Amino acid sequence: MPQPLRLKAENLACERGGRLVFSNVNFTLNAGELMELRGANGSGKSSLLRLLAGLNTPADGTVHFENGIADFTLAEQAHYIGHVEANKPALSVIENLKFWANFLESELNENSLAAFKLEALASDRTLLLSAGQRRRLSLSRLTIAPRSVWLLDEPTVGLDAASLLNLQKLIKKHLKCGGMAIAATHTELGIKSTHELHMDKTP
Amino acid sequence: MTQQSIRALINRDIALARAQGGGLGAALGFILAVMVLVPLALGPDQALLQRLAPGMMWLALLLSVLLTADRMFQQDYEDGSLDVMLMGHLPFELVTLTKAIAHWLTVSLPLAIITPPLGLLLNIDTAQLPILWLSMILGSLALSLLASIGGAVTAGLRRGGLLVSLLILPLYVPVLIFGVAASTANLGPNSSTPALIMLSALTLMSLVVAPWASAAALRAYLR
Numbered sequence: 001m002p003q004p005l006r007l008k009a010e011n012l013a014c015e016r017g018g019r020l021v022f023s024n025v026n027f028t029l030n031a032g033e034l035m036e037l038r039g040a041n042g043s044g045k046s047s048l049l050r051l052l053a054g055l056n057t058p059a060d061g062t063v064h065f066e067n068g069i070a071d072f073t074l075a076e077q078a079h080y081i082g083h084v085e086a087n088k089p090a091l092s093v094i095e096n097l098k099f100w101a102n103f104l105e106s107e108l109n110e111n112s113l114a115a116f117k118l119e120a121l122a123s124d125r126t127l128l129l130s131a132g133q134r135r136r137l138s139l140s141r142l143t144i145a146p147r148s149v150w151l152l153d154e155p156t157v158g159l160d161a162a163s164l165l166n167l168q169k170l171i172k173k174h175l176k177c178g179g180m181a182i183a184a185t186h187t188e189l190g191i192k193s194t195h196e197l198h199m200d201k202t203p
Numbered sequence: 204m205t206q207q208s209i210r211a212l213i214n215r216d217i218a219l220a221r222a223q224g225g226g227l228g229a230a231l232g233f234i235l236a237v238m239v240l241v242p243l244a245l246g247p248d249q250a251l252l253q254r255l256a257p258g259m260m261w262l263a264l265l266l267s268v269l270l271t272a273d274r275m276f277q278q279d280y281e282d283g284s285l286d287v288m289l290m291g292h293l294p295f296e297l298v299t300l301t302k303a304i305a306h307w308l309t310v311s312l313p314l315a316i317i318t319p320p321l322g323l324l325l326n327i328d329t330a331q332l333p334i335l336w337l338s339m340i341l342g343s344l345a346l347s348l349l350a351s352i353g354g355a356v357t358a359g360l361r362r363g364g365l366l367v368s369l370l371i372l373p374l375y376v377p378v379l380i381f382g383v384a385a386s387t388a389n390l391g392p393n394s395s396t397p398a399l400i401m402l403s404a405l406t407l408m409s410l411v412v413a414p415w416a417s418a419a420a421l422r423a424y425l426r
Contacts (some may be wrong), residue, residue, distance in 0.1 A: 003218070055286055055425050073288045084283035090222040102211030104291055195256070 003067040004031035005148055007180060013060035014047045021047045027197055032175045037184040039199030053080040061147040065139060078149040085138040089127040093118055093137055096126055097144060106145035115143045116166050128169045132158040140160035142170060148176060208293040211302050216305035226271030227310050227388055237263040238324040249326045256325035259385035264318050264339060264377055268346045270308050273363040275354030276421060285421060299351055300414035307347035315343035336403060338385040343349050345406040348413035349374045355417035359424050376407055413416060
């Protein structure tokens with residue numbers, strides 16, 4: 001029986017361009033838990049997510065990820081969905097998904113297209129997609145390779161009601177399977193979150 | 204498993220180059236312009252043109268590759284693909300190496316193959332074509348690898364072209380010197396061998412240094 005995952009941040013601080021974005025951020029997240037990041041624009045939600053994704057180094061403090069896959073860093077066991085899509089406009093929807101599936105050493109399954117109802121758009125060039133459809137495509141990356149930590153930066157932006165429901169379903173399933181998720185959001189995700197971190201209170 | 208990621212990345216970059224046209228067309232146009240304009244500028248002295256031809260062709264190849272360097276990582280940086288690649292299991296140095304090789308396959312290698320026949324516009328001796336092909340194909344790999352350093356350093360700059368030229372030009376000088384030396388084989392039957400060996404050494408050296416340098420530059424950008 002593998003030990004349940006645990007993500008622990010202690011006294012985290014982040015500096016960008018010589019300015020202290022946040023400091024003294026502490027949280028502990030267990031398997032199956034969702035943490036919502038709240039706070040005004042510029043309060044450091046995205047910076048915290050990028051820091052956890054290994055795309056930035058903390059100015060102070062530590063991040064511990066317990067009971068994950070040995071030899072892999074936290075970043076290698078996480079999905080990060082940021083504001084930019086990481087998909088190529090010149091390639092089709094299915095080509096983009098196939099590329100990420102192969103690059104992330106996984107295989108494309110039929111669920112990846114179905115998760116956000118992209119079947120009908122599969123062979124369309126990404127260039128032709130609307131903003132919401134592109135968002136759905138980049139969120140589909142969550143389904144193509146199993147990663148235990150999901151770092152979502154305002155995942156609901158641009159989504160219609162049906163897609164929001166699909167996203168909720170996806171996150172709930174992920175949590176039920178013992179994963180964890182951190183989402184920066186201004187709106188209601190519609191999932192009962194176990195933790196809320198208010199970035200404004202950490203000057 | 205590593206091969207799967209590398210193959211995916213190479214295939215995607217080739218597909219993108221095919222879909223977008225990319226730098227190859229512009230670079231080819233540049234080479235063609237040089238080849239057409241040099242005889243007009245220097246006059247119809249055929250012996251002079253023949254003597255200058257290898258140097259001019261190398262110069263055209265080198266500068267045309269330089270033209271495409273600033274776009275090597277720009278798109279992947281701007282659309283967040285590099286973020287996801289940094290989080291993959293594939294070492295980031297292998298990502299930059301793979302992208303440099305994809306650049307070689309889609310830009311430098313086709314240019315190195317097309318340039319020698321274009322030398323006919325400069326009255327080149329056809330006996331020189333094989334050695335030109337050999338040296339240019341060998342040297343073009345070094346050109347792509349060194350260009351990846353410049354592309355990485357200027358990934359986040361909108362108009363990085365000039366900066367790339369300034370940064371990479373010194374690194375291109377040895378490739379140019381030994382490339383031209385290898386191609387100018389009219390000193391004797393075996394005279395190009397030492398230069399070809401030096402050119403191979405330069406290519407191998409850039410194979411070792413360039414991926415690390417570009418990965419370090421991109422990491423610094425993503426911070």
